[in-house]
Amino acid sequence: MKISILTLFPDMFTGFIETSIIKKARLKDLVELNIVDMRAFTEDKHNRVDDYPFGGGAGLVLMCQPVLDALKSVRTKDSKVILLSPQGPTLNQAMAYDLSEEKDLVLICGHYEGFDERIRDYIDMELSIGDYVLTGGEVAAMVVSDAIIRLVDGVITQESHEDDSFSNGLLEYPHYTRPRVYEGKEVPEVLLSGHHENIRQFRLEKSLEKTLMNRPDLLEGRDFTKEEQKIMEKLKK
Numbered sequence: 001m002k003i004s005i006l007t008l009f010p011d012m013f014t015g016f017i018e019t020s021i022i023k024k025a026r027l028k029d030l031v032e033l034n035i036v037d038m039r040a041f042t043e044d045k046h047n048r049v050d051d052y053p054f055g056g057g058a059g060l061v062l063m064c065q066p067v068l069d070a071l072k073s074v075r076t077k078d079s080k081v082i083l084l085s086p087q088g089p090t091l092n093q094a095m096a097y098d099l100s101e102e103k104d105l106v107l108i109c110g111h112y113e114g115f116d117e118r119i120r121d122y123i124d125m126e127l128s129i130g131d132y133v134l135t136g137g138e139v140a141a142m143v144v145s146d147a148i149i150r151l152v153d154g155v156i157t158q159e160s161h162e163d164d165s166f167s168n169g170l171l172e173y174p175h176y177t178r179p180r181v182y183e184g185k186e187v188p189e190v191l192l193s194g195h196h197e198n199i200r201q202f203r204l205e206k207s208l209e210k211t212l213m214n215r216p217d218l219l220e221g222r223d224f225t226k227e228e229q230k231i232m233e234k235l236k237k
Contacts, residue, residue: 001102001152004034004074005141006067007109008049012138022146025155033145036074042066050112059113067119071106078104081123084137084144085110088126091144093166095127099144100151107144109137169218171210173203205231212236 005013013035016022025031042049043065050060075081080102089095099105108123120126129140150156164172176187190202208231211218224232 001030001100001149002032002034002104003145003148004036004079004104004106005109005145006036006038006070006074006106007136007138007141008037008039008111009109009136009138010035010037013142016142016145021150021155025149025152028154030152030154031149034074036070038066038070041069041073043069053113057113061113062110062115062119064116064118067108067115068122071108071122074106076104078102079106080104080125081106081108082144083108083110083115083120083123083126084128084140085115085126086128086131086133088128090128090130091147093147093164096144096147097151100148105148107137107141109141111136166218169222170207171215171218173207173210201227204228205235208232209235 007013013033017026017033017035022031022033026033039047039049042063044063048063049066050062053059053061071081080099082105084107108119127140127144129143134140151161161167176191180187180192188202190198193199204227208228212232212235219232222228
C-alpha cells in the first residue's frame with residue numbers, strides 16, 4: 001500500500017513515520033508513506049498557498065493551484081483521494097478495514113479557514129475523525145493512516161486486531177498481565193485456569209458489559225446470538 005499525505009507542514013510527520021509499528025511497516029516494505037509539501041507547488045511569487053475569501057469573512061482559504069498541482073504529482077489511476085475535513089463522515093473501524101484494501105491513498109490536509117470549494121471536485125471522498133475542528137488536517141492524517149496501516153496484511157498479526165474494539169460491533173474485553181496480584185487487585189481466576197471455553201465466555205461477557213456501560217448505542221439494533229441474549233439478561237438484572 002502507498003499513502004501520500006499532502007501537507008503544508010511535512011516536519012510534523014517525522015516522528016510519526018519513524019516510530020513503532022509505522023516504522024516497522026515501512027521497513028518491511030508493506031507500506032510506503034510519501035509526505036508531500038504542498039507549498040513547494042505554489043506559483044505565487046511570495047510563496048503563498050492561501051488567500052482571503054471572496055465575500056469577506058475571517059481567516060484565509062487554501063487556493064486551488066498549489067493543492068491540485070500537488071495532487072496531480074502523486075495521483076495515479078489506482079488512487080483514492082481523501083480530503084480530511086470535519087464535514088465528512090466520521091472514520092470508524094469498518095471504514096478503516098475497507099481503506100486498508102486500497103492500493104494507493106492520497107490524504108489532503110487542510111489548514112487555516114479551509115479549502116477553496118472547487119478542490120472538492122477533484123477528490124473521491126471527505127473524511128472526519130470527529131465532531132470537532134483542529135488547526136489543521138495533519139493530526140487527522142496521522143490518525144487515519146495509523147488506523148489503516150495496522151490492518152494491512154503482515155503489519156501486525158491478524159489475531160491482534162480481530163478482537164479490537166468495534167471490530168465485532170462491541171468494545172474489547174479487558175486484558176491483564178503480570179503480576180498476578182497488584183496492590184491487592186487480582187487477575188480474574190478464570191484467565192489463569194487454562195480452560196479456553198470458560199475464558200472465551202468470560203471475555204464475551206466482559207465485552208458486552210463494557211459496551212453496555214460505556215457505549216450502549218453500539219448495542220442498538222444488534223442481532224444478538226442466543227448466548228449474547230442470555231448474557232445481556234444477566235447483566236441487566
